[in-house]
Amino acid sequence: MPWILALLLVAAALVLLWLSRRQQHSAGLPAGRVLYSDPRVIGAPERPLYDPETHLTGKPDYLVEEHGVVIPVEVKSGWAPPEPHPGHIYQLLAYCLLVEKTHGNRPPYGILRYRNRSFSIDYTPAAERELRALLEEMHASARHKELDRSHEDRSRCAHCGYRS
Numbered sequence: 001m002p003w004i005l006a007l008l009l010v011a012a013a014l015v016l017l018w019l020s021r022r023q024q025h026s027a028g029l030p031a032g033r034v035l036y037s038d039p040r041v042i043g044a045p046e047r048p049l050y051d052p053e054t055h056l057t058g059k060p061d062y063l064v065e066e067h068g069v070v071i072p073v074e075v076k077s078g079w080a081p082p083e084p085h086p087g088h089i090y091q092l093l094a095y096c097l098l099v100e101k102t103h104g105n106r107p108p109y110g111i112l113r114y115r116n117r118s119f120s121i122d123y124t125p126a127a128e129r130e131l132r133a134l135l136e137e138m139h140a141s142a143r144h145k146e147l148d149r150s151h152e153d154r155s156r157c158a159h160c161g162y163r164s
Contacts, residue, residue, distance in 0.1 A: 049098035054135055060095040061113075070103045072096055072110040080114035088112055089121055093131040096123040
């Protein structure tokens with residue numbers, strides 16, 4: 001009789017493992033252990049990643065450890081465009097840089113997850129150079145104090161996360 005209970009427990013564990021893997025796959029996450037989740041996605045607050053060299057800070061939606069390497073995952077709520085928007089790519093590349101600086105391992109790629117599709121974005125030395133050039137351009141613009149808005153909709157500024 002105890003072997004039947006043990007068999008049922010093993011079967012239940014396998015079903016739960018299968019369900020969790022299926023849910024992780026449907027969320028667009030790679031196989032691996034979820035190390036971090038943005039509190040907007042799952043409850044508890046986490047500290048943002050920070051690089052003092054570039055003054056870059058950010059909180060990816062997920063950090064997944066896959067074979068000892070930490071992979072950033074950014075989730076977008078909309079439908080996938082034919083190709084990811086450049087701003088989304090740079091945001092993900094920034095998370096790759098932050099992961100490298102804070103975790104000590106360079107991720108080979110990051111994942112952009114849209115509602116219906118995922119894109120794997122390679123974090124190559126060339127992509128890092130483009131990101132660093134963009135960051136330098138942004139820092140140079142910020143030193144001029146007066147920045148032009150990137151849009152004509154004043155009401156968007158009221159809810160902007162970058163307002164001081």
